[in-house]
Amino acid sequence: xxxxxxxxxxxxxxxxxxxxxxxxxxxxxxxxxxxxxxxxxxxxxxxxxxxxxxxxxxxxxxxxxxxxxxxxxxxxxxxxxxxxxxxxxxxxxxxxxxxxxxxxxxxxxxxxxxxxxxxxxxxxxxxxxxxxxxxxxxxxxxx
Numbered sequence: 001x002x003x004x005x006x007x008x009x010x011x012x013x014x015x016x017x018x019x020x021x022x023x024x025x026x027x028x029x030x031x032x033x034x035x036x037x038x039x040x041x042x043x044x045x046x047x048x049x050x051x052x053x054x055x056x057x058x059x060x061x062x063x064x065x066x067x068x069x070x071x072x073x074x075x076x077x078x079x080x081x082x083x084x085x086x087x088x089x090x091x092x093x094x095x096x097x098x099x100x101x102x103x104x105x106x107x108x109x110x111x112x113x114x115x116x117x118x119x120x121x122x123x124x125x126x127x128x129x130x131x132x133x134x135x136x137x138x139x140x141x142x143x
Contacts, residue, residue: 038086039122045084048121050111052099053087056135059105069110082107084120090131092142102134
């Protein structure tokens with residue numbers, strides 16, 4: 001199990017790797033890069049409606065990074081270089097589908113500012129217990 005400092009270092013490394021791809025460094029290898037430990041083994045990307053994705057934690061974003069991603073998304077020849085976000089897919093106890101996203105803040109914000117109705121996502125099948133790691137005692141009772 002990683003300690004807090006190790007986990008923060010790992011997250012920063014992942015974010016740096018994604019940021020380097022957006023800034024034009026090593027873009028040709030973006031599809032081979034591991035951009036998420038959660039969805040690394042998931043092949044399928046899904047076109048997710050932005051309206052169904054729950055983001056309970058307010059993101060803190062760097063405007064320059066968001067604007068860079070927006071420029072990439074607006075260029076038809078470059079937009080496919082923006083990796084999908086991870087979305088936790090949780091089935092409620094009575095069968096409802098819930099989609100939570102905690103990462104990909106800059107990519108999500110870029111899509112939001114561009115008023116895009118959908119975003120590319122990798123669905124990570126999860127359980128309420130996984131959600132509890134993010135939200136603790138604030139985890140909702142998913143029906």
